[in-house]
Every structure is written in structure tokens, then in C-alpha cells.
Amino acid sequence: MSLLRIFFSSAVFSFKAQFSWLYPPMWLAMKLVMPLSQMSFFVFVGQFLITTGNASADIVAYIAIGNAMTVLSWNTIFSVINITSHDKWDGTLPLVLATPAHRLPLFVGRAMIHVFDGMLSVAISFVYAVFLFGVNFGNTDILALIVVVFLTAFTMAGFGLLIGGFSFYFRNPLVFANIFTFVLLIFCGVNFPVQDLPQPIQFISYIFPLTYGIDAGRKVISGSTLIDIAPLLGQMLIVGFISIVLGYVFFRSFEHVARKTGRLEAV
Amino acid sequence: MPQTLRVIYSAFRMAMLHWIADPQWVIPNVIAPFVFTFVALTLFKEATGPFGLYAVLGGGMMGMWGNTLYSSGFAIEFEKWQGTLEEVVATPSNLLHVIAGKSISNALFGLTNMAAILLIASLVFRVPLDVANPILFALSIVLTLISVSALGLIFASAFVLTRSAQVFTNGLEFPIYVISGSMFPIGLLPFWVHPASYILGPTWGIEAIRIAAGQENVSLTFWLNVGVMLLITLAYVALAAFLFKKVETKSRRDGTLGQA
Numbered sequence: 001m002s003l004l005r006i007f008f009s010s011a012v013f014s015f016k017a018q019f020s021w022l023y024p025p026m027w028l029a030m031k032l033v034m035p036l037s038q039m040s041f042f043v044f045v046g047q048f049l050i051t052t053g054n055a056s057a058d059i060v061a062y063i064a065i066g067n068a069m070t071v072l073s074w075n076t077i078f079s080v081i082n083i084t085s086h087d088k089w090d091g092t093l094p095l096v097l098a099t100p101a102h103r104l105p106l107f108v109g110r111a112m113i114h115v116f117d118g119m120l121s122v123a124i125s126f127v128y129a130v131f132l133f134g135v136n137f138g139n140t141d142i143l144a145l146i147v148v149v150f151l152t153a154f155t156m157a158g159f160g161l162l163i164g165g166f167s168f169y170f171r172n173p174l175v176f177a178n179i180f181t182f183v184l185l186i187f188c189g190v191n192f193p194v195q196d197l198p199q200p201i202q203f204i205s206y207i208f209p210l211t212y213g214i215d216a217g218r219k220v221i222s223g224s225t226l227i228d229i230a231p232l233l234g235q236m237l238i239v240g241f242i243s244i245v246l247g248y249v250f251f252r253s254f255e256h257v258a259r260k261t262g263r264l265e266a267v
Numbered sequence: 268m269p270q271t272l273r274v275i276y277s278a279f280r281m282a283m284l285h286w287i288a289d290p291q292w293v294i295p296n297v298i299a300p301f302v303f304t305f306v307a308l309t310l311f312k313e314a315t316g317p318f319g320l321y322a323v324l325g326g327g328m329m330g331m332w333g334n335t336l337y338s339s340g341f342a343i344e345f346e347k348w349q350g351t352l353e354e355v356v357a358t359p360s361n362l363l364h365v366i367a368g369k370s371i372s373n374a375l376f377g378l379t380n381m382a383a384i385l386l387i388a389s390l391v392f393r394v395p396l397d398v399a400n401p402i403l404f405a406l407s408i409v410l411t412l413i414s415v416s417a418l419g420l421i422f423a424s425a426f427v428l429t430r431s432a433q434v435f436t437n438g439l440e441f442p443i444y445v446i447s448g449s450m451f452p453i454g455l456l457p458f459w460v461h462p463a464s465y466i467l468g469p470t471w472g473i474e475a476i477r478i479a480a481g482q483e484n485v486s487l488t489f490w491l492n493v494g495v496m497l498l499i500t501l502a503y504v505a506l507a508a509f510l511f512k513k514v515e516t517k518s519r520r521d522g523t524l525g526q527a
Contacts, residue, residue, distance in 0.1 A: 030438045037441035041450075045307060048321070048451035054314035089348065182302040192309050 003105045010109030014083050015117070034074065035125040036132075039067040042191050043133055061135045065221055066190035068125030069214045072118030072153045073184050079114045080160030081177035088173075097255055107165075107251055108244065111157040118153040119146075139223035148220055151233055152213025155240025159209055162243040165250030189214050209243070212236035274360040278368025282338070285345065286376065299440075300330030300384050307450055308392050320480055323388040323396065325450035328473045330380035331412055332443050335419035338373035343426040352427070356518050363511040366423050370416045377412050403489065404479040410493060411472030414500040418468060420507035427514045449473055468503065471496040 019027070046063045049055035087093035096106070129135040163176050184190065187197070188210040194202055205211045213236055216229045226233075304326030311318035346352035355365055388394040398404045422439065444450070446460060447469040456464065464470045475492040478485055 033438055033442065037438075037445055041441050041445045042306070044445065044451045044455050045310060047455050049310065049314055049318075051455065052314065052316050054311075054316070054318075179298055182298050185302050186305055191306050196309055196312075 003102055006101045007105035007109035007112070010106050011112040014110040015113040017083070017086060031121060031124060035068065035071040035121055036128050038071065039064055039125060039128055039133070042067055046191075060133055061129075061221075062218070063191050064129040064133045064135050065218050066188075066214050068122055068129050069149070069152060069217045070184060070188065070190045070210065071121045071125050072149070072156060073181050073210060075114040075118035075121060076111070076153055076156035077160040077163065077180050077184075078177045079117070080111045080157055081164040081173050083110050084164050085173045085177075097259070103252060103255075104248060107161065107248055111161050111164075114160070115150070115153040115157045118156070119149050122149050122153070135221070137221060140221045141223075141225060144220045144224075144226045144229070145217065147226060148213060148216045148229070148233070151236060151240075152209060152217070155209035155213070155236050155243070158240040158244035158247065162247035162250065165247035165254065184208060184210055187211065206235075207239065209236045209240045212239070271361075271364055274364040275368040275371065278365040279372045280368075282369040282372035286372065297380075297383055299333050300326045300380060301387055303329055303444075303450075304384055304388060304392075308388070308394065317477075317481065319388075319394040319396075320477060321450055323384060323394055324473065324476050324480060326388070327381035327384040327408075328411065328415075328447070328449045328469060328476070329444050330384055331377040331415050332447075332449075332469060333440055334377045334380050335370075335373055335415045336422065336439055336443075338369060338376070338419070343423060356427075356515060361511075362427075362515050363420075363508055366420060366511070370420060370423075373419065374412050374416050377415065378408075381408055381412075398480050399483040400479045400485060403485055404476065407472065407475040407479050407489075407493060410496060410500075411469060411476060414468030414472055414496050414503070417500045417503035417507065421503055421510060424507055424510035424514050427518065443467065443469065446470070447473060466499065468496045468499040471499065 042063045043060055046055060046059040049059060050057055084093070087096055099106075126135075126137070130137055163180055164173065166176070187194070187201075187205040188208050189205065194205040194211060197205065212232050216232045216236070219229050219232070220226075304322055307322035307326065308319070311322055343352065346355055356362060358365075385396060389396050446456070446463050447453075447467050448456065448464060449469070453461065453464045453470060471492040475489055475496065478489040478492065482489070
């Protein structure tokens, strides 16, 4: 019960904490503007190819869905890493680490609310995809799509925790947040298939849960069922689980080093 | 040294020192433009036409804009975090001169941005970059950079009043990439977006850069683009000066600068 309480209070507090530096209307505005602008940019690049006869019309749906799924990385990577960053800036990190609370629910709980926030971002993006770019959701099993989006957000939050745990000891974790948010655009099959990447670097794509999530999302939208995409989801869960475990190990070991060297608030 | 120049130089020097001390400049300067160019070049790799030019020059322009936003947004945010914004505003120096000094340092980094993209495209992606008119190409890049920096000044004035400058910085990146048609012709955008495109200096700037890269004897369109961009840039500077005066007065009157 105590572990559950720590989990939920961590989740709620980490979400509330972002409003210390972000007005709620601004949060809402960003939620509406950012997915639209990112998706529009790449869709128009795709349309440039279509109008010059260099791509088929399918590319619009491909890019729109890829970018719609990717917006959750802002929540699950950027916001999750930002938790540690803000704890450092606000001087609350020593207090968090001084509590006797079990670290695992504290660690995972802080990321959980961003999973749901990320799902909301994806839902908004899908609305844009349908109404602005004409993506067809007629064959989509909505329940299966919700499962895919939830699992993608959850496993990506695990990946965010991994990077967050790794960057715990560094002066400015946001650098890592920014780098990884951008790098996903290259490796995760967002705008082009992973197979279009140079062969020697294709394996990198498969360490990101988002790669499996985007693939699964596209398949469900085009009519596949949960059973059809079960292997993909299984792979994604394995990668996500490994990320959480590694992230937790990093978090604990860096916490230990930071305590030992007195560099807890190395900002 | 005249006082105005001394203020601009000091702000420039401080901004350069901050840039060196804080590694985050790598993101708008190198990582983001590299990623966008990589994605665009991969999308365009089978295409025939002027796509390499669009991808590379667009990537460079996007880097300049990302860099400007980052520096104008974070310049203010950083002062807030350090608790020095009140002191900066309270000094008898004009706030616009302080921000101008920061913007010049940003412009210098912006140039390295475009150079980095051209270098990466040429060495990593083997994109042929034969610039037809190097002098006008360089001129149009510098003028676009000035225009982008002037636009950044307008945003910087608003950033003084908000505690969400960092969010604005992230949120304004893509909309400008889209509206200015950095990697595609603005004709593809819905017609109701066109007015917004035409009041952006970078829209005209990127077109001038493309013309100078592709034509040895540039057409009248090049000069039209440059002329309109200059007029827009002057309007940006005038508007920024007006806004900074307003913001400064409001900040001093309300006394809520640090809490904003």
C-alpha cells in the first residue's frame, strides 16, 4: 500500500511541478501547436515530393502517422528527463533523495503521468491527421490503437527513465533530452522506413521502443488486429522493460556516486 | 568607446562566455539542423530535381532560426534563473542594446550553423553544392541572418514578460520552419497561411539564397526578395525597439519581473 501511495504521489507531484514554470494555458497551447507544426512540416516536405512526381500519395499518411506517434517522445523523454533537471534547479533533489521512500515506485511513478499526457498528445495529433491531412482511420480497431499508443508511451517513458538515470550525474540533463528527442526522427521510421537508413546503422533503430510502436500503429490504422501485431508489441515491451531496469540501475548507482562525492546538485 | 557600443560589446562578450560555458548550443547549432537535413535528404534521395538544394539550404536556414530562438529565449530565461534579470533591466543602459549585443553573438554562431550544414551535406551526404553566384549567395545568407536575428529581438521582448520563454523556444521552432517554407515552396501551404509567410523575413531570405545558389546571373526576383526582406527587417527592428521600451516601462512599474 505504501509503495502504491509513493507511486501515485510521485506521479501527481511530477505533473503538478511542471506548472511552477509553465502556465496551464501555455501547456495547452503547446499541446495543440507542437504536434500540428511538426506533422505539417514533414507532411509538406512529403507533398513537395508528390507534386513533383517523386512519391505516391501514400507518403502523406505514412508521415502523418509517424509524426503523430512521435509527439509522445516530448512527454516521455523530454518531460521525464526534465524532472531530474528541475529538481536540480529548484534545489529539491537532496530532499527527494533524503526521503526513506522506496526508489522504484518513486522512480517509475514520476514518469507515469507523462505516459497519459503523451497519449493525449498522440490523440490530438491523430485528429490533425484525419481532418487536415485526410488520413483514413476507417479500418482501424480503436481499442487496439489505444493499446498500442499506451504501450508505446509506457515503454518510451522507460527509455526516458534510462536516459534520465544516465544523465542524473550530469550538469544539465536537458542536453540529453533534446538530443534524444531529435535523434528519434532519424532512427524510428518516423518519416521513412528504417530500411532506408544506411545498413550499418539500422540496428540502432531497434533499441528505441518507438520504432516498434510506430510500426504497430501504422499496421493497426491500416486494419491489423492486436493478434497480428502481438510480436511487435512483445519486442517493444522487452526493450522497454530492459530500459526501465537499466535506468533504475543507473539512477541508483549515480545516486550513490553523487552522495559519495557530494555532487548531488551538480548544476 | 561610446557608451552604446560599450554596452553592446559587454553583452556580446557575456553571451559568448555563456555559450562556451553551457554546451546546450550544440542542440540548435549542430544536432537539430543535422537531423532535419538528414531526414530531408533521406526522403529526397531517390528524387530528381532541386531537392538537395532545398534540403541543405533549408536545413541551414532552420539552424539559424533555431539558434536565434534558443539564444533570445534562453538569454532571458538564463538571466531569470541566475537572478540577474532585475539588475540588467535596472541598469541605466538601454535593454535593447543589451539584447542587441547578445543577438550579435547569436548571429556569429548562426553563421557557423549554415557552414556546418553545408559541410555535413557535402562530406557526409555527398550532395553537390555548386553555388552559381558565391558573392550574392554569401550576401543573401548574411542578410537573412540579420533578418532572423531581428525577428528574434521581437520574441525576446515578449520573453521578458513570461516565465514560459523556454516553452516558447521549443514551440516556435517548427511553426516558423513551416510558414517560411524552409524546405518546400510556400505555394504548397494553404492560401490562408500565405499572409503569415509573407511577413516573415526568412521566407524571402531563403528564396534569395536559393536563387543565388542556382543562378549565376541572378534575375530581378533575387533583388525583389532581398529588398522586401530588408524592409521587413527594418520593420522588425522598429517594432522590437518599441516593444522593448514598453516591456521595460511595464517591468519597472509593476515590479514583477523576477516572478514573471
